[in-house]
Structures are given as C-alpha cells and as structure tokens.
Amino acid sequence: MTSVPAERIYLDNAASTPVADEVIQEMLPFLKQQYGNPSSIHYYGRETTRALQSARKQVAGLINAKPNEIIFTSGGTEADNLAIKGTMLYKPSTRMHMVTSSIEHDAVLEPCKSLEAAGYKVTYLAVSGDGMIKPSDLKDAVTPETKLVSIMYANNEVGTIQPIRELAAIAHEHGAVFHTDAVQAVGKVPIDVRELGVDLLSISSHKINGPKGVGALYIRQGFKIDPIIHGGGQESLLRSGTENVHSIVGFGKACEIAGKRLPVYQQQVSRLRDYLIKSVQEKIPHCRLNGSATNRIPNNAHFTFFGVNGEDLIIKLDENGIAASTGSACSVKKQKPSHVLKAMGFSYEEITGSLRLSLGMQNTAEEVDRAVEVLAQVVQELRSLSPFKSKYS
Ligand SMILES: Cc1ncc(COP(=O)(O)O)c(C=O)c1O
Structure with missing residues (x-):
C-alpha cells in the first residue's frame, strides 16, 4: 500500500480547479x-x-x-x-x-x-x-x-x-x-x-x-x-x-x-509558470518544453522527459503527493496516445514521455520547488530502470 504523503500539491488545474x-x-x-x-x-x-x-x-x-x-x-x-x-x-x-x-x-x-x-x-x-x-x-x-x-x-x-x-x-x-x-x-x-x-x-x-x-x-x-x-x-x-x-x-x-482578478491571475500564475519551467530545465537533463514558448495560456507547462514513461511518472509523482497529468483527463480513460501530440508531429517516445503541469492561483513557489525536487528524483529513478539508461543518465 502507498503511504499517504504529508502534504499534497495539486498541479492539475487544467483538469479541474478547487471551488472558491x-x-x-x-x-x-x-x-x-x-x-x-x-x-x-x-x-x-x-x-x-x-x-x-x-x-x-x-x-x-x-x-x-x-x-x-x-x-x-x-x-x-x-x-x-x-x-x-x-x-x-x-x-x-x-x-x-x-x-x-x-x-x-x-x-x-x-x-x-x-x-x-x-x-x-x-x-x-x-x-x-x-x-x-x-x-x-x-x-x-x-x-x-x-x-x-x-x-x-x-x-x-x-x-x-x-x-x-x-x-x-x-x-x-x-x-x-x-x-x-x-x-x-x-x-x-x-x-x-x-x-x-x-x-x-x-x-x-x-x-x-x-x-x-x-x-x-x-x-x-x-x-x-x-x-x-x-x-x-x-x-x-x-x-x-x-x-x-x-x-x-x-x-x-x-x-x-x-473577471476581477484577471490581471493578477495573469501576472502571478505566468510568473510561477515561468519559474517552474526554468527550474525543470535547470534541474532535469534531457527534457523539452512543448507547445508555443510565447503564445500559451499562463497556467500551462508541458514537457517531454526523454527515456521516461509519462504514466509511470504520474504514478510516482502521485505516490509522493503531487497531482499531475499526461494531458487531457478525458482521454486518459480511453488509454490512447495523445492525438494532440501526434498532430504536432511527435514521435512515440516524445508522446509517451510527456507530462502536463498546470497551475492555479492557490499554488506557491514553495510548492513548485518541492514538486521539481520530487520530479527530478523520480525522473532519475525511472531512467535508471529504463533500457535506454545509458542514453539519458
Ligand atoms: C478544451 C476543452 N474543451 C472542453 C472540455 C470539456 O469541458 P467539461 O469538462 O466542462 O465538459 C474541456 C475539459 O477538460 C477542455 O479542456
């Protein structure tokens, strides 16, 4: 049985958000x-x-x-x-x-x-x-x-x-x-x-x-x-x-x-998103940010971690109290590879190694620090088990 983490961090705000x-x-x-x-x-x-x-x-x-x-x-x-x-x-x-x-x-x-x-x-x-x-x-x-x-x-x-x-x-x-x-x-x-x-x-x-x-x-x-x-x-x-x-x-x-909080939301959440992206890129090798660098909504960060399976990543993150997603919550149940990433021309490896972290007003820089720390550990652990470990270690 998985031990319950002390504090959970919710980074799946594109799937749903807490009711105010x-x-x-x-x-x-x-x-x-x-x-x-x-x-x-x-x-x-x-x-x-x-x-x-x-x-x-x-x-x-x-x-x-x-x-x-x-x-x-x-x-x-x-x-x-x-x-x-x-x-x-x-x-x-x-x-x-x-x-x-x-x-x-x-x-x-x-x-x-x-x-x-x-x-x-x-x-x-x-x-x-x-x-x-x-x-x-x-x-x-x-x-x-x-x-x-x-x-x-x-x-x-x-x-x-x-x-x-x-x-x-x-x-x-x-x-x-x-x-x-x-x-x-x-x-x-x-x-x-x-x-x-x-x-x-x-x-x-x-x-x-x-x-x-x-x-x-x-x-x-x-x-x-x-x-x-x-x-x-x-x-x-x-x-x-x-x-x-x-x-x-x-x-x-x-x-x-x-409507009232929109300017604050845009500033606060996009700043946190940029911090998250920078931290991931600094701490985790062989990863890539997906989607447009400039034309993107403030709360979305989507990555490919090469040599890792995104589903395994989500399960490991969840065991450590971090809620993330591979993409659409709805197509997860259908167990099919993302049609979005396919249409963007991604290879099978790029699709399976993908992870979406989506932020909300309630998230903090401390949560991002903790999440990136755990993510780096989990990615490393999964890569060490992967048949491609020499390529990504
Ligand atoms: C782009 C987009 N369209 C439609 C929907 C469906 O909305 P609802 O969950 O309210 O049915 C979602 C939900 O994830 C979505 O992200």
Whole structure:
C-alpha cells in the first residue's frame, strides 16, 4: 500500500480547479432555502429566476457579451456539442461542410465524427510542431459549402493559443460561422467576444474555480441554431431541462471573481509558470518544453522527459503527493496516445514521455520547488530502470 504523503500539491488545474469559498457561500442558499423551480410563477420560482438572471449577467460580463447571449449548459462538452450540432443541423442547406483542427478536445472531435457518420464532411486542419494553426491553411480549407469553422482558443494539453480573431475573420469572409472552444482560456486571458468577432464560444465553470457540471455557450445575438436537448423549452428553447440553479449561481460568482482578478491571475500564475519551467530545465537533463514558448495560456507547462514513461511518472509523482497529468483527463480513460501530440508531429517516445503541469492561483513557489525536487528524483529513478539508461543518465 502507498503511504499517504504529508502534504499534497495539486498541479492539475487544467483538469479541474478547487471551488472558491465565495462561490460555495453563494451556492448554499440555493441548496437550502431557495429551492424553487425557475419555471414556477410563485415566490420561490421568482427568486430562482432572479438568481439565474444575475448569474447570466456575471457570465456575460466576463466575455463582454449581453446576458441574453448566454445559454447555460451542463458544461464545456455540452456547449461544444450544442455549438457544432446546433449549427450544422439548423435549416439543413447545401452547406454540409465544416472545418476544425486536429488538436481539438474530444468534446469537439466526437460531435464532428457523429456528423461525418450522418453524411456531413469535416476537414481537420494540421498544426505546426508547437501546436499552431496557420491561417492560410484555413483559407485553403473553406469552400462555398463550409457552414462552420470550430477552432479552440487554447489547447488543453500544451496550452497553445490560436489567432482566433484572424481565423474568425477568414470564416466570415467565406460566409461561414465561427465557434471557439474557449474552455481553457476564459478567466486566464482577456476575452472579448465583440473584439474577437466570434459567433459561438464555449465556457466551463470548473476550470475557473466554479462547480462542475455547468457551463455556457455564448451565442451572438440574432444568430440561430437548433437545440440538441428537447423538452420544456428552458434557456430560450435551446436547452430544455430544469436549470441547475445552485451550480449556475456558483458559476456566475466564479466568473465575477475571474473577471476581477484577471490581471493578477495573469501576472502571478505566468510568473510561477515561468519559474517552474526554468527550474525543470535547470534541474532535469534531457527534457523539452512543448507547445508555443510565447503564445500559451499562463497556467500551462508541458514537457517531454526523454527515456521516461509519462504514466509511470504520474504514478510516482502521485505516490509522493503531487497531482499531475499526461494531458487531457478525458482521454486518459480511453488509454490512447495523445492525438494532440501526434498532430504536432511527435514521435512515440516524445508522446509517451510527456507530462502536463498546470497551475492555479492557490499554488506557491514553495510548492513548485518541492514538486521539481520530487520530479527530478523520480525522473532519475525511472531512467535508471529504463533500457535506454545509458542514453539519458
Ligand atoms: C478544451 C476543452 N474543451 C472542453 C472540455 C470539456 O469541458 P467539461 O469538462 O466542462 O465538459 C474541456 C475539459 O477538460 C477542455 O479542456
């Protein structure tokens, strides 16, 4: 049995974040006294309706949207599904083609696959070695049949940020709609939907210190899509089902906090991230930082440790109280090599030796020191057991 480490260090904030105390406080009344259904017309219903309106304003405020442009969903996955299927299935036309990238989250790739199975055509854009999409590739991929372009704002594994404004403009020049999965970017970099010119944008609450199981799709005013969940017509007929009131309230508060702290977050977390990268590079030989050195979200550090298996690394780190990840929490369960790193042209060795460390506001320089110390020991230990030990010792 593994002995439990004295103190745990959480470096997997891209997978999920701790729920802020202020968020929990804001949610509690909606689990206790204010339990009404927002569709009811009595006092209890009016109270929860008011709470939804207020949360909608808070979420909209974080991305410079209007409250009526926010549709609450069960999270980032549903927001992506709603954006993609909702657009492609709306008023079936001659436009049966969409463009996305080869490094999207499964929440985008899987609905694309299901559309392909139904006869739609999907083009997957390639990326460079640091995970960037070339705008000229999008120009070449769009055709008069293209209805939708869906490109993620920031990648969940390597943290690379795409030139969304430029990509959205190209889509629009060709009469296509533009969606971005901004789940890893919202609350970490300034996002203004008007300035970006996007039609649809996905957000998830649990990546920004809100509760899990709630998120939103921004839908530009006047833009029409089909619902994918049918029923009582909640959320402007676009997402039926009694609203997850307490979670939506928590999500709203998390957005308000994220908006207020954004300049501090960017400065504090990116400084800690740079310190982490420098320490790893100084203390651990034969490692490489992956993703863009400049266009990356503040909280992401992604490495390849040559001669080491990333899964073994995570298990060893966990035994020492450090929570890290090889990349997407969702594809870990599928036990398949990262499609993102594959698309970036990585060899099998580069993929299997990869590790993502993602930071949050709660992390400290002392935690980074301790984590790097343990990481250096563990990497050395695993390399000494590896058949390639002479190459990397
Ligand atoms: C880029 C990206 N999109 C979508 C999702 C899915 O969001 P949720 O967990 O809220 O369904 C994630 C979650 O990791 C993500 O990183």
